[in-house]
Amino acid sequence: MAATEAQTGSSPAPERAPDPPRRWFFRVLTGAVSVAAGVLAGAPLIAYVLRPRQTPVDWVGLGAVGEFPLNETRRVTFDNPLRQPWDGMVARATVFVRYEGKDSAGKDQFLVLDVNCAHLGCPVTWFPESALFMCPCHGGAYYSDGSRASGPPPRGLYSCVWRVENDRLEIQAPHYPTLQNTLTKSTEVGDCSARAASSKIA
Amino acid sequence: MRWLRQVGDWFDRRLGISSTLLPVLRHPIPRAVDGPMGWWYIFGSASMTLLAVQIVTGIGLALVYVPSADKAYASLLYLNEVEPLGWFLRSLHYYAGSGMVVMVLAHMTQVFLQGAYKYPREMTWVVGVCLLLCTLGMFFTGQILRWDPDAYWGLGVGASMAGRVPVIGPWVVEVLLGGPVIGADSLSRFFALHVFVIPGTLLAALGVHLWLVLSCGISDVPRPGVLVDPRTYDAEYHESVTKSGVPFLGDALLKDLFASAVAVIVVVVIAAILGPKGPTGPPDPTLPGANPRPEWPFLWLFALLALSPPSIETFVMLVFPVVLIIALFLVPFVSNRGERAPSRRPVAVLSVIVIYTVLGILTYEGQTAPWSPEMTAWSGDPIPVRLVEHSSPLELQGAVVFQNKNCRNCHAIDGSGGQRGPDLTTVGVRLTRDQLIDQVSNGTPGAKGAPGGGEMPAYGKQIDAPQMTALAAFLASLRPAGQPPAIPAAQPHADPQP
Numbered sequence: 001m002a003a004t005e006a007q008t009g010s011s012p013a014p015e016r017a018p019d020p021p022r023r024w025f026f027r028v029l030t031g032a033v034s035v036a037a038g039v040l041a042g043a044p045l046i047a048y049v050l051r052p053r054q055t056p057v058d059w060v061g062l063g064a065v066g067e068f069p070l071n072e073t074r075r076v077t078f079d080n081p082l083r084q085p086w087d088g089m090v091a092r093a094t095v096f097v098r099y100e101g102k103d104s105a106g107k108d109q110f111l112v113l114d115v116n117c118a119h120l121g122c123p124v125t126w127f128p129e130s131a132l133f134m135c136p137c138h139g140g141a142y143y144s145d146g147s148r149a150s151g152p153p154p155r156g157l158y159s160c161v162w163r164v165e166n167d168r169l170e171i172q173a174p175h176y177p178t179l180q181n182t183l184t185k186s187t188e189v190g191d192c193s194a195r196a197a198s199s200k201i202a
Numbered sequence: 203m204r205w206l207r208q209v210g211d212w213f214d215r216r217l218g219i220s221s222t223l224l225p226v227l228r229h230p231i232p233r234a235v236d237g238p239m240g241w242w243y244i245f246g247s248a249s250m251t252l253l254a255v256q257i258v259t260g261i262g263l264a265l266v267y268v269p270s271a272d273k274a275y276a277s278l279l280y281l282n283e284v285e286p287l288g289w290f291l292r293s294l295h296y297y298a299g300s301g302m303v304v305m306v307l308a309h310m311t312q313v314f315l316q317g318a319y320k321y322p323r324e325m326t327w328v329v330g331v332c333l334l335l336c337t338l339g340m341f342f343t344g345q346i347l348r349w350d351p352d353a354y355w356g357l358g359v360g361a362s363m364a365g366r367v368p369v370i371g372p373w374v375v376e377v378l379l380g381g382p383v384i385g386a387d388s389l390s391r392f393f394a395l396h397v398f399v400i401p402g403t404l405l406a407a408l409g410v411h412l413w414l415v416l417s418c419g420i421s422d423v424p425r426p427g428v429l430v431d432p433r434t435y436d437a438e439y440h441e442s443v444t445k446s447g448v449p450f451l452g453d454a455l456l457k458d459l460f461a462s463a464v465a466v467i468v469v470v471v472i473a474a475i476l477g478p479k480g481p482t483g484p485p486d487p488t489l490p491g492a493n494p495r496p497e498w499p500f501l502w503l504f505a506l507l508a509l510s511p512p513s514i515e516t517f518v519m520l521v522f523p524v525v526l527i528i529a530l531f532l533v534p535f536v537s538n539r540g541e542r543a544p545s546r547r548p549v550a551v552l553s554v555i556v557i558y559t560v561l562g563i564l565t566y567e568g569q570t571a572p573w574s575p576e577m578t579a580w581s582g583d584p585i586p587v588r589l590v591e592h593s594s595p596l597e598l599q600g601a602v603v604f605q606n607k608n609c610r611n612c613h614a615i616d617g618s619g620g621q622r623g624p625d626l627t628t629v630g631v632r633l634t635r636d637q638l639i640d641q642v643s644n645g646t647p648g649a650k651g652a653p654g655g656g657e658m659p660a661y662g663k664q665i666d667a668p669q670m671t672a673l674a675a676f677l678a679s680l681r682p683a684g685q686p687p688a689i690p691a692a693q694p695h696a697d698p699q700p
Contacts, residue, residue: 052376077488084386088272089486090354091385115487120507121358123492125577130608131664136493137359138508139573139612139622141659149659150645152512175382176358178365181372 058082058173065108065167068099073126073144081173093174095160096126096133098144112160112171113146114183119153121176133157158183230447232422236454239423242316244461245309246415250408251462252302252469256340259295260397267347269393271386274349275484282478292478294470299341301469303499306337311554314533317542318421321432324534326414329407331530336404338499343396345497349389350481355494357384357392366516384487419443420450424542432539491577501568502561508573512655572621579610579619586616589627593679600676603669607661615680623658630681634688638674 058081068074074097083091094115103109113133115123122137132149133142140151147156160183161172177183214220235243266285268277281288310330313319319327346353361384364374380387419439448454483489496504503523510518544551576582585601593601604610612622619625633641643662648655665673678687 050377052373053381055382080383082381082383082385084271084381086270086272087386088270089484090271091383092486092488094488116358116362119362121362122355122494123487123490125490127580127608127611129580129606130661132608132659134575134577134608134611136574136577139575140655141575143659148655150648150655150657152508152515153655154512176361176375176379176384178362178371178375180365181375 055082055175059163059165059170060173062095062097062112062169062171065099065164065169068097068110068169070099070101073098073128073131075126082175094123095171095174096157097169108164108169110162110164110169111145112162112169114158114160114174114177116158116177117153118148118155118157118177118179119151121178124157154179160184224451226416227451228449229416229419230443231420231450231454232443233446233448234423235420236448237423240454240457241461242312242423243420244458245305245312247458248462248465249302249305249309252298252305252465253404253408255298255466255469256295256302257401259291259298262291263295264397269347269389271349271389271485274347274389275481278348278481289478290473293473293476295344296479297473297476298466298469299344300498301465303337303341305465306334310334311558315544315547315550315554316421316424317430317544317547317550318424319534319538320430320540320542321435321538323414323418323421324538326411326418327534328531329411329414331527332407333404333411334530335527336400336407339400340396340404341497341499343392343400346389346392347396348479348481349485351483351485351487351489351492352480352494354384354485354487355492356496357388359494359496363519367520424544426541426543426546428542430539430542493574493577495571496568498565502564503568505564505568505571508571509567574620575611575622576620577611579614580605580608582610583618589615589680593676596672597676597679599669600672600674600679603665603673604676607665607669607673612658626677626680628680628682628685630678630687631685632688633677634690635674635678636690637688638677639670642670642673 060078060081062076062078075094076097077092077094080091080093096113096115098111098113100109100111117124117135117137117140119135119138119140122135124133124135124140124142126133131144133144133146135141135151135153138152140153141149142153142157143149145156146159148154158174158177160174163170172183174183175181217223234240263281266277266281266288268274278292281292283289285291313327313330346357357379361375361378364378365371367374376382378388378391379385380391422439422442495501506522507515507519541547585605590598590601609626610619612620614621614625614627616627617625629638641658642665643660645658645660646656647660648657681687
């Protein structure tokens with residue numbers, strides 16, 4: 001045990017009686033410094049885990065306009081630029097492209113549908129014989145224009161933002177689409193939102 | 203070997219083994235636990251033993267497995283095929299993990315049925331529910347680490363569910379996936395969860411759980427008529443174990459050791475026989491034919507979501523599991539006193555029977571997944587010969603249309619084909635020709651403005667008139683031998699068409 005009294009500050013403390021003003025000050029100071037340490041260390045760590053990354057707008061080429069026959073749905077795979085360098089094959093993505101001819105102004109019209117089912121994200125398969133997209137997970141089905149045909153999906157397939165540049169079809173690199181974060185949130189050139197579901201025969 | 207004793211004494215004095223640890227370990231527990239009823243008590247320690255197996259095998263796997271999106275698959279193949287006994291390590295890690303889930307559920311059920319969660323062990327139960335959630339979390343994150351198409355698309359399903367959370371949905375998806383897409387960041391995030399975050403939480407909770415078991419004492423066997431009264435329980439328990447208790451560290455542990463050893467042997471044998479689980483294929487999202495399924499402990503939830511009407515689907519997805527977990531936490535607070543014996547607690551026994559029956563049925567449904575179309579059925583089995591051997595050319599043409607338009611994906615014939623829609627082997631008895639044309643053309647659309655689509659798409663635009671005539675003729679011919687075709691109620695005579 002200490003034989004001598006500890007020196008607190010410039011003036012010697014009285015025997016066995018704490019120095020209230022300075023002790024109180026030191027308590028407050030310790031609390032403030034602790035809070036500062038917590039915030040300084042914690043804030044960037046929490047931001048690191050929780051803050052969303054900025055999603056750049058990247059355009060991906062899918063092929064020349066001439067490669068897509070009229071009114072045919074083609075399955076196109078590409079490397080998604082929204083990736084990490086060590087993604088490997090995981091960065092490969094699928095979309096369905098349908099060339100719909102030229103509109104009244106003479107511009108090429110496309111419909112580009114994302115492969116993720118609008119219900120819970122499983123990859124849909126295109127069946128040209130019956131002109132339907134079918135989802136393996138819960139039986140969702142969509143018509144060739146992406147509108148929903150049957151099953152649990154609450155909306156049609158997500159459509160990608162596309163453009164024709166130098167006679168090549170390009171799409172905006174698609175992020176993972178969800179009901180509240182579709183691929184056409186920022187509508188730009190060539191936005192073809194999925195049309196409302198309607199009966200095909202009166 | 204006196205010097206050996208002296209070395210032992212040196213450590214003992216400083217570690218306090220004889221003075222503190224051994225007396226604690228030898229604390230008395232109820233005598234009846236050392237008897238035949240003690241066999242009910244082994245599930246907790248068996249869970250812990252399998253956890254130890256998981257930690258050891260997990261470390262072993264981490265020596266080779268590469269948690270990088272482009273290398274994970276290759277490192278798993280290396281473990282399966284090249285690394286000596288790597289296949290066994292992978293296999294044991296999976297089956298001991300499954301065994302641990304089974305043991306944890308058995309432990310929870312036994313504690314519930316024997317009322318061991320009542321006073322003073324309510325906190326032990328609450329921490330136990332946390333351990334259950336951690337264990338299931340380990341199972342889910344572990345499946346992601348297999349990084350095959352099941353894992354990739356399963357992660358997508360999880361993200362889509364998270365995306366439905368109101369307001370903050372997109373942000374939750376970004377945190378879950380570690381970015382805007384499923385990719386390398388997702389795998390790294392789940393690796394950190396599976397190896398660091400959840401095990402840390404699990405072990406901390408386990409420490410609290412064991413401390414509570416120690417401080418509350420092992421519960422006595424339940425006896426009908428012996429009630430738990432919080433006012434008198436502590437004194438009664440203390441008196442009982444002091445008078446007639448047996449030491450914990452001793453023969454009382456024999457059943458636990460035996461059961462744990464048997465559990466380890468069982469999972470080792472199963473692992474050796476069945477071999478490693480997956481990966482089912484490379485994690486290439488452009489591979490066609492993906493049909494993701496969750497792991498077995500989650501098949502019941504998969505089935506529940508698939509069978510829910512779309513109007514309440516988001517509620518079932520997001521709110522129901524939370525309600526379930528809260529209900530589990532609140533079990534001791536429903537009644538923490540009174541009878542403990544299951545023979546005097548019919549509500550408890552009935553609840554367990556009903557819950558496990560429902561879980562079992564939902565798991566079976568999740569396994570067979572009849573709501574999924576069979577994507578290759580249309581080009582698989584042909585129409586059975588017996589159904590077409592007496593068909594007219596028009597009906598044969600209709601059979602070709604039926605196969606070609608992918609109808610078989612959802613509609614089975616003679617039991618082979620999809621189960622999404624009804625089996626059509628005898629549809630000619632149920633629907634008239636006009637009804638068949640109507641059904642195929644218009645499908646079964648959903649109600650206007652309903653959250654989900656209907657049951658069947660409209661094929662009117664995909665089938666031209668001659669094909670439709672042939673198809674209707676074929677479907678109308680699908681009847682058991684000798685039975686006449688269906689006729690509309692208003693029409694008194696049979697349809698004269700061939």
